[in-house]
Amino acid sequence: MRDINFQRTYFLGEEFDNIRKKADQILGSYLSDSSLISFNDQESSVTFFSERLIPVSSTSRPRVLLLFSNPHPHSVKQGMFLSPNTKGRKNLFWSVMEDSSWITFKEGNHSLKQLANKCLKADYQGPFELVFYCYYAFPTCYPEEISKIFGKEYFEKVIEPEAKDEFKNTIRELSIKAVVTFNKGIFNLVSEDYIERYIDNLKKGEVIKSKINSIENNISILLTFPTGWRYHKQYMQLRKNNLEAIREKIGREINRKDDIVALPK
Numbered sequence: 001m002r003d004i005n006f007q008r009t010y011f012l013g014e015e016f017d018n019i020r021k022k023a024d025q026i027l028g029s030y031l032s033d034s035s036l037i038s039f040n041d042q043e044s045s046v047t048f049f050s051e052r053l054i055p056v057s058s059t060s061r062p063r064v065l066l067l068f069s070n071p072h073p074h075s076v077k078q079g080m081f082l083s084p085n086t087k088g089r090k091n092l093f094w095s096v097m098e099d100s101s102w103i104t105f106k107e108g109n110h111s112l113k114q115l116a117n118k119c120l121k122a123d124y125q126g127p128f129e130l131v132f133y134c135y136y137a138f139p140t141c142y143p144e145e146i147s148k149i150f151g152k153e154y155f156e157k158v159i160e161p162e163a164k165d166e167f168k169n170t171i172r173e174l175s176i177k178a179v180v181t182f183n184k185g186i187f188n189l190v191s192e193d194y195i196e197r198y199i200d201n202l203k204k205g206e207v208i209k210s211k212i213n214s215i216e217n218n219i220s221i222l223l224t225f226p227t228g229w230r231y232h233k234q235y236m237q238l239r240k241n242n243l244e245a246i247r248e249k250i251g252r253e254i255n256r257k258d259d260i261v262a263l264p265k
Contacts, residue, residue: 003056003120005079008137009047015154016044022149027140030073037073037139049076050139053132054174055122062254063174064128067167067181067190067221069143070136080112081119081132082227093227096236100243102126127251131174135186136163143185164190168215177257178250179212179221187223198223203238207245220253222246 012019020039023046024031031037037048051071055063068081075083082091094115097103104125105118122129136159138146147155167190171179181187188194191210198208208223224246225239232238 004051004053004081004116005049005076006052007047007049009045010138010150010158011043011045012150012154013044015151016041019046019150019154022151026145026149027073030139033077036077048138050137051076051081051132051134053081053116053119055120055129055131057121057123059122059129061122061127061129062177063131064250065131065133065171065174065176065179067179067183067186068132068134068227069183069186070134070146071139072141073139076139078112080116083112091227092230092236092239096239096243099236100240100247102128102243102247103130127247128177131170131176133167133170135167135189143183168212171212171215171219176219177254179219180246180250181221181223182225182227184223187221191221195223199225199229202242203232205241205245207242207249209249220250222249 016039023037023039027037031039035049037046039046071081074086075081078084082093084090094103098105105123106125110118118124119130119132136143136146138149138159140146140149146159150159170176179190181190184195184198187208187210190212192213193210195208201208202223202225210221212219212221224242225235229235229239
């Protein structure tokens with residue numbers, strides 16, 4: 001799905017052999033698919049596919065960016081964010097987003113291709129037009145594996161600055177009104193405030209909110225449960241309650257800003 005998957009190349013220089021060795025150890029069988037990740041000996045580079053979903057059909061709804069850490073290789077291979085896992089089990093993300101009235105499709109079950117097309121066309125009911133975005137482009141099973149593969153120096157000099165600039169440019173270019181993230185580490189990277197433990201606060205009904213750092217327009221960022229969190233008997237209800245509270249808070253904030261803009265001088 002060319003409107004979701006995109007290709008990128010990192011030139012690795014003298015670190016090429018070390019990075020390829022680490023990638024082989026960490027990514028294993030995912031490296032056997034050269035259409036996903038491919039190392040080039042002659043150029044000392046790695047070319048890979050990533051994912052990003054930006055609606056191609058704009059609606060009158062405000063845009064909210066759903067911020068994830070980085071793609072999972074299996075998700076990239078499937079061609080759609082938050083696709084069923086390697087055992088075919090549906091990602092709970094879609095159920096909880098529907099239950100909390102963030103996104104509702106008119107029909108029932110969809111294939112991945114149908115789901116992708118509907119999200120690209122914003123063909124769903126809900127208060128916002130949703131952008132699906134990964135902070136880091138390189139696909140791994142866990143986000144901390146990126147720095148393990150590329151090493152601290154390459155990660156800090158190349159990958160981190162690229163991610164920071166691209167994230168902020170995306171917010172500006174797409175006129176994003178708010179950001180919701182499912183990852184504490186990413187929240188701490190991009191927000192004005194730093195948090196430590198937070199799950200217990202979410203369980204108690206707290207809405208964790210800050211502002212995107214070093215960016216104009218006071219864009220809010222809110223933190224919710226991880227997409228795979230299920231460590232409570234009532235995990236679905238807790239996740240639903242938090243996303244409902246976030247949805248309402250963002251809606252009130254956007255309406256308040258619109259009212260201020262509309263005031264006569």
